[in-house]
Amino acid sequence: MSPVHPVDDAATARAVVDEHGDLVEWNEGARRLLGWAPDEVLARPAANLLADGVPTALPAGHRWNGTLSLRHREGHAVSVWVLAHHRHARDGGDWLVVTPLEGGDREAPDDPLARVELVQSPCAVAVYDERLRLRAVNDAMAEVLGVRGERLRGLRLSEIGGGPQSEDVERHMLQVLHTGRGHDVRTYAPVGGDGRVSAWMARMSPVTDPSGRVRGVCVAAHDFTEQYRARERLHLVNEASVRIGTTLDVTRTAQELADVCVPALADFVSVDLVDPPGHGGELPIGTLSVPAALRRVAHRSVTPGEPEAVTPLGQSEVYPAASPQGASLLSGHAIVVSENSGDLEKWLAWNPERSRRVGRLGVHSTMSVPIRARGVTLGVAVFTRFAQTARFLPDDVLLAEEVTARAAVCIDNARRYSRERETALALQRSLLPRTLARTAAVTAASRYLPAARAGVGGDWFDVIPLSGMRVALVVGDVIGHGVGASATMGRLRTAVRTLADIDLAPDELLTHLDDVVARMSAEADGEERGRPGEVGATCLYAVYDPVSRRCTLARAGHPAPVLVPPDGPPRGIELPPGPPLGLGGLPFESAELDLAEGSVLAFFTDGLVESRERDVEDGHRLLRETLAERGDSLEETCDRVLHALLPAGSPSDDVALLLARTRGLPPSQVATWDIPADPSLVAPVRKQVLDRLEVWGLSVAAFTAELVVSELVTNAIRYGTPPIRLRLIHDDTHLICEVSDTSSTAPHLRRAKTWDEGGRGLLLVAQLTRGWGSRHTTEGKTIWAELSLLDDE
The missing domain is CATH 3.60.40.10 (PPM-type phosphatase domain)
Structure with missing residues (x-):
């Protein structure tokens, strides 16, 4: 034994069996117990060491203890009590098989460990000696460990509990043994058959003899699992309130629900939503009728690639009443099915592919929670466990319903916003x-x-x-x-x-x-x-x-x-x-x-x-x-x-x-004339306009332009105020005639009676042009008419 680490490895017979049943580790204690050297047993089936030679299946669960009849190297049988558990309780894998060789009975008259009274203590207490091997436990600790105390005497904590948590506590025990000062450690480990993580406060104190020498470590374990789980539930609810609903996007909000709950609540979460009715319709209030068609909008898994997902994102699937999804939608509350209750296989019988994948992945518990907000059922969220050994308990159901209810409000808000946004966007596009x-x-x-x-x-x-x-x-x-x-x-x-x-x-x-x-x-x-x-x-x-x-x-x-x-x-x-x-x-x-x-x-x-x-x-x-x-x-x-x-x-x-x-119109495309206020000069003006149109190559519009110019110029001379100006503007498609004067009175169309001498000119202008009108200027007004130079207008 080293004074730095006083652990006697040979005081315990220890072997490791891999998932195939072969021995992969064999320590000195195991050689002392059965006489086999490591090279004689390693990489060989562990069943070869059974006295009756009958292969035994690996035990179910994560922990097992009992008596086995083992074969000694010299040929006789040795009856041994063994404790077996996974080296990493959460992940499974190799089995660690141990049995104490000494039983921890080395008591001296002045042994301080013999004077420790544990029976009456209300909390779980255990005493370990200088080699960090168990010497005594009270009934409360034996109940926690799940094995009678005398069976465990002589084992190390890492051999009793297994997993990194026990190894971590053992390192702190060694620190207490060396320093002589007490130490508190919080540890989280699965205890009991349901596989749920329990929280413990391990209070470690040195055990000394009358001379003050440290002879061992006393460990008192206080269970604060309820407070731990309450804090974890509160933390998850707070996470949901912060992380769910960060946007007003339905798909993103559903994905946030799945992201928050994995792995805190489940190993795989899927979110399926009801497609809203077309043309801006509303979903009906109350429970949905089944079978119901839902669209997968989000899922998340602890395993990369989401191999648990039978339905890909964006695809719809019809859930009958015989499915957990359909049952929860129909009842309006959460439905939990598990392997332990024997109803998981029954609930999955409606979908053979889903049932095969569940069996292949080791899914043992699933929970379906309807997504409801403001009396409307929006969809369903399914929580699945396969990596976590614990099944869903009532506290988990309440937590899932609370988080889903929060997400449902956010999804409903996002859906309402999306509908209003689409309506507003359609209106906006129609108006632009x-x-x-x-x-x-x-x-x-x-x-x-x-x-x-x-x-x-x-x-x-x-x-x-x-x-x-x-x-x-x-x-x-x-x-x-x-x-x-x-x-x-x-x-x-x-x-x-x-x-x-x-x-x-x-x-x-x-x-x-x-x-x-x-x-x-x-x-x-x-x-x-x-x-x-x-x-x-x-x-x-x-x-x-x-x-x-x-x-x-x-x-x-x-x-x-x-x-x-x-x-x-x-x-x-x-x-x-x-x-x-x-x-x-x-x-x-x-x-x-x-x-x-x-x-x-x-x-x-x-x-x-x-x-x-x-x-x-x-x-x-x-x-x-x-x-x-x-x-x-x-x-x-x-x-x-x-x-x-x-x-x-x-x-x-x-x-x-x-x-x-x-763009700019060149001066060559604009012509301007100052018109004297003399009606007899209208004819020369018409001639000048026709000449300019011929120069521009616009003779095709000459007839209409001549009529329009004659009417507008005549009206300006008759009703307007000098000075009067005529302007022609053209491009490739249009010819514009403008007549300006300093009067602010604008002309308007009227229906001339049969005996009226005037009143028909503007009507002809309106009929022969693409448009006409007037605009006020700083000097007066301008009357304009626009002619098309294209045949199809």
Whole structure:
């Protein structure tokens, strides 16, 4: 024996039998007991040592003790009591077989161990000698160990308990033996036949003789399993409250339920959910009728690859009433089946493949818990054990129901959110332009991304053709998210288009739009009193004229756009900020700037540049840097901007992006005449127009253009105020005639009576052109008419 580790290995006969029944270890104590040398027995069947020679099956369970008749090397039989258990109680594997050789009866008159009284102690107590071999136990400890105390006398703790827990406690006992100071150790080990882990506080104290010499170690074990299990249950519930429901995604939430419960509660967990009815329908309240079709949305196993999963993710399976899943759905409460009760095989008979896999993997206990929230059954969660030896007990059922109930609320919230999000997204997409209008003024591209978590909002954009080949560019953002915000966005987009049709200046248009939002807010305030400002929005409105190449912009609390000149770095456009829409009574100001042909205007909502990871200034800087990487395609630029500013692809707020590259009409495509206020000069004007159309190669539109010019110029001379100006503009597809004067009175269509001399001219103009209208200018008004140069229009 070493003074450092006073363990006499030969005091115990110890052998190890592997899972095939062969001997793999044979110590000196075993040689002393039976006379066989290690090389004579190792790698040979352990059954060869039985005196009767009849092979014996390995014992069931994880622990066994009894008397065996063994064969001595000299031929006689030796009756020996042995204790056998797995060396690693949780994992199984090799069996450790031990028996004491000495029985621990070496008592001297002054032996302090002989004077220790253990019988009356209410807690489990054991005394070990200087060799760390058991000398005495009381009845409480013998009951814990499951073997009579006199049988165990002479064995080490690691030989009695097995597993790393016993070896760890034995190392602390050795420390007490060497230092002479007491020590407390917490240990967790399966005790009893159910295989459940029990928690023990081992209080170790030295046993000394009258001279103060340490002669042994007294171990008092205090069971705090109930407190331990209560703490573990509370920990799992807390974990569930923190880890389940981190997103509003149904599949992710179901996976979080499985992840939390493996391996804390089960070795394999599967979650199957009911597919919701189509067209936004609701699941019925109450229990489900069976057989029920459920879709596998999540599972998790302690074994890589989830070999226990019969149903792959995303696949549906029909569960009959004879299955644990169907029974729990039908009854509305948890169903537990186990091998011990003999009903596991019966419950799995409905699915032969499942039954075969359960048998192959060693599943011994399963529990099916319905997932219910707000009176609606959403699905079922199945908890399975095969690596853990303990079967499901009532406490486990309560814990599984508690965790599943928490997850059910989160799944229901996620499902409701998903349904509302899909509805809002469908509404949003129906209200946003499906394709951007093609105009001679700009080439445009756009992107819209709904918020990942907050829900679909009210961001919108638009490209609106105006008279005179001008174009309006709009981007806006409604406060809030959900269906309401999408509906408000649709109303505002319609209002902007209506106001744009009457050719209002940007600042004037925002003033009228502000009134619209204020009325909408008042309507909402009437529905929910005490909540003023229920509706609010921001907006940026710009008008670009390709003839003058001038852009006029105004904004209402919206981020200013970024200008990318064709020959310079991107820069922000300085605009008066303007108040958000809906405040009412505050003015809006516009700004004008001249744009070179090929300039790119970038309009966006704040969701693009605002982020939790960076401030707004950094977002604007990154946007300018990205736009500086020039490309021929605006579509590619849109994708590059989104990738740079939203690398995860999941914005926290809605994002709308509109890019427009300006075009310019060359002077050769524009003709202008100053018209004297003399009706007799209308004929020469018509002649000049026909000559110009011939130069342009547009003689095909000469007849209609001559009639339109004659009517508009005549009306301006007759009813307008000089000076009068005629302008013709054309591109490849359209010819526009414009007549301007300084009068503010706009013409309108009327139905002429039979005897009326006039009133038919504008009606003819409306019939012969694609469209006509009037717009107010700073000097007066302009009447315009648009002719198509294409045969199919």
